[in-house]
Amino acid sequence: MQDIADLLGLSRTTVSWVLSGKGDERHISRETQDRVLKGAADLDYKPNLIAKTLRMGKTHTIGLIIPSIEDQFYSEVAKAVEFEAYKQGYTLTLGSSESEKDRESNLIQLFRDKLIDGLIIAPTKYSRKEITNLCRQDFPFVLFDRYFPELDTNYVITDDERAGYMLTRHLIEKGCRKIATININKHLEVTQRRMEGYRRALRESGIEQNPNLIADVEFATYRSDAAGAIERILVLEPDVDGFCFITHILAIEAINCFHEHGIDFNNRFKMGCVHEVPMMKIVAPKMSIARLPADEIGRQAVRLLLASLKKAGNADEQRTRKVVLPMELIYRD
Amino acid sequence: MQDIADLLGLSRTTVSWVLSGKGDERHISRETQDRVLKGAADLDYKPNLIAKTLRMGKTHTIGLIIPSIEDQFYSEVAKAVEFEAYKQGYTLTLGSSESEKDRESNLIQLFRDKLIDGLIIAPTKYSRKEITNLCRQDFPFVLFDRYFPELDTNYVITDDERAGYMLTRHLIEKGCRKIATININKHLEVTQRRMEGYRRALRESGIEQNPNLIADVEFATYRSDAAGAIERILVLEPDVDGFCFITHILAIEAINCFHEHGIDFNNRFKMGCVHEVPMMKIVAPKMSIARLPADEIGRQAVRLLLASLKKAGNADEQRTRKVVLPMELIYRD
DNA sequence: CTGAAAGCGCTTACAG
DNA sequence: CTGAAAGCGCTTACAG
Numbered sequence: 001m002q003d004i005a006d007l008l009g010l011s012r013t014t015v016s017w018v019l020s021g022k023g024d025e026r027h028i029s030r031e032t033q034d035r036v037l038k039g040a041a042d043l044d045y046k047p048n049l050i051a052k053t054l055r056m057g058k059t060h061t062i063g064l065i066i067p068s069i070e071d072q073f074y075s076e077v078a079k080a081v082e083f084e085a086y087k088q089g090y091t092l093t094l095g096s097s098e099s100e101k102d103r104e105s106n107l108i109q110l111f112r113d114k115l116i117d118g119l120i121i122a123p124t125k126y127s128r129k130e131i132t133n134l135c136r137q138d139f140p141f142v143l144f145d146r147y148f149p150e151l152d153t154n155y156v157i158t159d160d161e162r163a164g165y166m167l168t169r170h171l172i173e174k175g176c177r178k179i180a181t182i183n184i185n186k187h188l189e190v191t192q193r194r195m196e197g198y199r200r201a202l203r204e205s206g207i208e209q210n211p212n213l214i215a216d217v218e219f220a221t222y223r224s225d226a227a228g229a230i231e232r233i234l235v236l237e238p239d240v241d242g243f244c245f246i247t248h249i250l251a252i253e254a255i256n257c258f259h260e261h262g263i264d265f266n267n268r269f270k271m272g273c274v275h276e277v278p279m280m281k282i283v284a285p286k287m288s289i290a291r292l293p294a295d296e297i298g299r300q301a302v303r304l305l306l307a308s309l310k311k312a313g314n315a316d317e318q319r320t321r322k323v324v325l326p327m328e329l330i331y332r333d
Numbered sequence: 334m335q336d337i338a339d340l341l342g343l344s345r346t347t348v349s350w351v352l353s354g355k356g357d358e359r360h361i362s363r364e365t366q367d368r369v370l371k372g373a374a375d376l377d378y379k380p381n382l383i384a385k386t387l388r389m390g391k392t393h394t395i396g397l398i399i400p401s402i403e404d405q406f407y408s409e410v411a412k413a414v415e416f417e418a419y420k421q422g423y424t425l426t427l428g429s430s431e432s433e434k435d436r437e438s439n440l441i442q443l444f445r446d447k448l449i450d451g452l453i454i455a456p457t458k459y460s461r462k463e464i465t466n467l468c469r470q471d472f473p474f475v476l477f478d479r480y481f482p483e484l485d486t487n488y489v490i491t492d493d494e495r496a497g498y499m500l501t502r503h504l505i506e507k508g509c510r511k512i513a514t515i516n517i518n519k520h521l522e523v524t525q526r527r528m529e530g531y532r533r534a535l536r537e538s539g540i541e542q543n544p545n546l547i548a549d550v551e552f553a554t555y556r557s558d559a560a561g562a563i564e565r566i567l568v569l570e571p572d573v574d575g576f577c578f579i580t581h582i583l584a585i586e587a588i589n590c591f592h593e594h595g596i597d598f599n600n601r602f603k604m605g606c607v608h609e610v611p612m613m614k615i616v617a618p619k620m621s622i623a624r625l626p627a628d629e630i631g632r633q634a635v636r637l638l639l640a641s642l643k644k645a646g647n648a649d650e651q652r653t654r655k656v657v658l659p660m661e662l663i664y665r666d
Numbered sequence: 667c668t669g670a671a672a673g674c675g676c677t678t679a680c681a682g
Numbered sequence: 683c684t685g686a687a688a689g690c691g692c693t694t695a696c697a698g
């Protein structure tokens with residue numbers, strides 16, 4: 001910048017005005033402006049965003065923390081977030097917590113130290129404290145997928161209770177009476193809501209809950225746990241006739257397990273699943289699906305975040321926004 | 334920082350020394366150091382990384398640009414990159430080029446303007462110019478998946494020719510004589526190398542190349558194109574007996590297409606595929622696989638990048654490093 | 667219409 | 683052992 005000023009015999013100030021697009025506002029002559037623009041081009045001038053950031057206090061970067069990049073759902077959301085952020089002139093910084101407490105708090109800390117303007121996060125069950133901190137310090141963020149009902153935060157979630165209910169009800173309508181399900185990280189709100197729907201559907205149909213049909217696994221170890229859980233169900237209740245998978249990752253593990261045991265799962269069971277991933281339709285063509293609107297979740301999360309960045313300080317405006325998106329239900333069979 | 338200094342009656346300088354861990358080096362008394370540390374904790378001091386960055390010229394952030402986050406392979410690499418970067422104290426900024434020229438050059442530009450220390454990128458076919466620029470300006474970067482043989486750059490790629498060769502040879506050994514394949518973005522080095530392997534295997538077995546068995550699709554539109562390509566092959570050469578898929582995304586589309594047409598692909602064809610994704614083994618249990626070492630690619634890419642960050646300036650050292658990783662071959666059927 | 671100067675929050679050569 | 687001061691590259695209130 002100094003170089004341009006020297007080259008043209010102007011001051012840094014003037015160059016800055018022009019380059020930041022405020023030339024007209026400052027009534028700088030067309031001619032001077034053109035000279036500056038040309039000079040910048042000649043010297044191949046690249047503004048130093050770090051300096052600008054230090055001065056302005058804005059990085060135009062948003063952080064996204066998800067439990068796992070590999071998971072199809074989160075990577076779909078990541079894509080949507082990146083897309084929308086890019087459109088709005090923001091850059092994405094990504095962290096994968098791997099559902100580990102320390103990783104997650106470190107990432108939040110790391111991202112927060114002024115490297116990002118705001119945060120989008122699907123928190124693990126451990127992070128209530130970190131989230132509460134963000135609230136207290138008025139750091140802009142929005143939760144998705146998982147949230148804490150008792151905290152007044154921005155979030156975008158889905159109608160999980162309804163999805164669990166509708167999937168289960170459909171199985172019942174198709175004749176199932178012994179419907180199994182697997183809890184994953186049962187302390188998560190999102191899990192509880194889907195399970196609540198499952199229970200309501202059973203209740204409304206007068207089917208008693210059978211604890212043998214409900215397994216528990218932890219997210220961190222679900223790959224190894226899920227197979228065991230399925231096997232246990234098959235042993236305890238050999239005439240199980242339906243499976244309600246509250247997330248696609250459980251359906252995948254279950255199908256793997258069925259396949260290894262040579263079980264003709266497509267005909268032996270009726271199945272329903274929250275979310276669908278590529279090839280699932282081929283593997284289990286008759287499984288009903290409640291589809292998570294990953295694109296919309298990502299888009300809305302960015303919008304809520306940018307909105308809350310803009311109104312930072314405006315105490316009069318509504319402080320938080322909560323969005324509940326509907327899942328699309330696809331009944332098959 | 335000033336606040337801490339004021340609180341303790343010390344200068345900013347001293348506080349800075351202590352906080353940056355250089356207290357001992359500067360022979361600052363244990364006592365003073367403890368006071369500073371305590372003061373920092375009391376005031377809940379958070380260093381401003383932006384200021385530090387401006388001063389030090391390092392952001393400790395690396396950029397990753399991939400063609401698509403949703404793609405299983407790239408998201409596996411992203412995960413490995415994030416993991417390794419985190420371990421080394423770096424943060425990841427992610428961009429998805431969607432194989433669009435403008436998006437890609439914008440991202441490179443955006444990331445480069447001092448927001449990142451270095452870049453890891455799987456370039457599209459359009460980006461030779463941008464990459465050449467990075468070279469000329471000595472900006473640290475490493476390519477993966479795709480590279481430009483005529484440019485002297487860091488890269489980590491795989492033994493693609495061998496993979497294409499081994500998969501095809503296996504099909505031939507199993508009795509196939511009419512092996513179809515689909516070119517995707519045929520101007521990409523990586524595609525050409527895999528196709529070269531396919532051709533070599535045919536040549537060595539004295540099987541003549543049949544242009545009807547080779548389709549072309551573009552990455553940007555592969556979803557719609559692939560089905561058409563498969564259908565064309567089935568019409569032109571109804572007795573096709575093998576498929577060599579040079580990437581998993583083509584296998585997925587092909588299998589979808591077979592499935593929709595009610596074709597019993599597992600028994601009618603023998604198949605081979607570069608890379609494997611969840612559930613593929615269930616859908617096509619007899620398909621052979623050349624597995625891309627996504628984890629290793631990500632890890633190595635980060636290491637090469639950090640190595641080249643460290644030696645920036647050391648003209649005597651070897652300038653670039655090239656890594657070729659082997660794919661694991663899994664023969665089934 | 668244009669410029670001199672302060673300041674964002676750090677680090678570090680230099681002087682005591 | 684400790685501190686005053688310069689500087690990283692910008693933006694902008696203030697003065698002409």
